[in-house]
Amino acid sequence: MRPPDGATAIFEAQRPRLLRLAYRMLGSMAEAEDIVQDAWLRWQRVDVAEVETPAAYLNRTVTRLCLDAMSSARARRETYVGAWLPEPVAEPPDEAMRPDELTLTLMLALERLSPLERAAFLLHDVFDVPLDEVASTLGRDAAAVRQLASRARRHVREARPRYKVERGEGDRLARAFFTAAQNGDVGALQALLAENVVLRSDGGGKVIAFLNPVSGLARVLRLYAGLHRKRITREAVFLRPMWIDGLPGYVSRERGGILQTTAFEIEDSRIVAIYITRNPDKLGQIVGVLDNTIPPGPSH
Template sequence: MPSPDATVDLFEAQRPRLQRLAYRMLGSMAEAEDMVQDAWLRWQAADRAQVREPAAYLTRIVTRLCLDAMTSARARRETYFGSWLPEPMVEPEDEDMRFDELTLTLMLALERLSPLERAAFLLHDVFGVPLDEVATTLERDGAAVRQLAARARKRVRDDRPRFKVAREEGDRIARAFFLASSNGDMAALRALLAQDVVIMSDGGGKAHAFPNAIAGLDRVLRLFAGLYRKLTRQPAVLIRPVWIDGLPGYVSRERDDALQTTALDIRDGRIVAIYITRNPDKLVRIAGLAGTGAAVPPLH
């Protein structure tokens, strides 16, 4: 049996991956941390002499905990005020530290899947778990798991970008969008936005946000024009450009003094979706940035 120190080391070596998996399952880093902490308690209580593959064992525990938690999480989202967006997770700047290619857009697509479909897709397609191990984790036979993964793959296929946005291009468009929206430059905004652009804003009933998604270039332009006219007390402040769950964007202090993150889905050089998070409960990890110049904490 491993020594106590070796047991801790085995778990800590898996913690970043387990936390990423739980976050991708639940869309909340706080809930993901709870799942991983629960897994740690179960790991401590387990007969580790019977555990041949700690990584697979811990993945199984966290996945099952998340599946149990998803029922209540989905119930809460049904009564959530306005649009729901995943907690924004900032990517590290070092490309070698980035963890997967699952964008915020794809995470929203995963919300349309059943819990088992979501688990099968994440485990196999994103985290590279073999199908036989996915079947063991989900307590389903191999054929059923292959069907789950295939259905999930088909449902999210249209939301996968055909071409990845280059880092420099994404940063340039994000900065241009911030300037145009902050300065009320409707001509510049029109040049940046796609005809079928959609904007979603998550305030959770705790910060000003529009409750429903707004679609179409003209409607989105009218929205920004109206916001510019109403909120003229002070200029918006760009705290830092960042990439949020694979999408270019930024952290800002807006004219109503609210902290927010903005993530942009860019395709063929135009912004097709704008995701704004203003719910302070989802910005706890980023709130320390305001006025400090500190680095945005990434998801490791």
């Protein structure tokens, strides 16, 4: 096989970082992959010898493509059926391999920012891009970018988890939740959930999901008791525990063969938020992980 040329080698070295940046900007791995592919096509038309800092050039290209895409993405979300959640992305088992500390909860906090605030925060605070380079990328002066990042930082700080969950504890809670839900054990569920727990479910209008958030311990317990009576949770199959965007959770096969991810935000050993993704359009990355890790046949 012929080794890659210089331009290809430079781009491929940056591809993982560019993909993470685009995903953090858009909340969709599929859209992020399209953005990075577009950046690659543009890179092929560039005289690489004239690019002083390829990493900065590619960061700028991907960021601007994301900003262009975000206006149409936000318009689509205004007509989205039910709750919208970021596309779940499986985290590597080794925490040292995690590229940043943005959890699914923080990704939702980023959704409340303007596109420029989001870009400034991600580039400067998460990807360590120098302020003057961020300013050049966004077409703003450094003082304006500093204000954008500062406003974004305040929003994200409010959503940052106050309780660090160890991987073993997270996996234990995820399995305990699945078992309690499958068995209809309301007492066990109550012991796992916080009083202010909130459940959000994303089906995107493609599969059945709860259209609105379910808030409060009593309502969530009634919901799962009802799902058990209807045999819905009894038919679920636990495929594997999985950390999803920094949160503990699991992947399951639900009634009708529907693939589902369930992720948990945990504080003081209690679940304060449940994030369920069922929209098949958002589960491509998860399917890829399962194809490489799940042996044939059901696993409980």
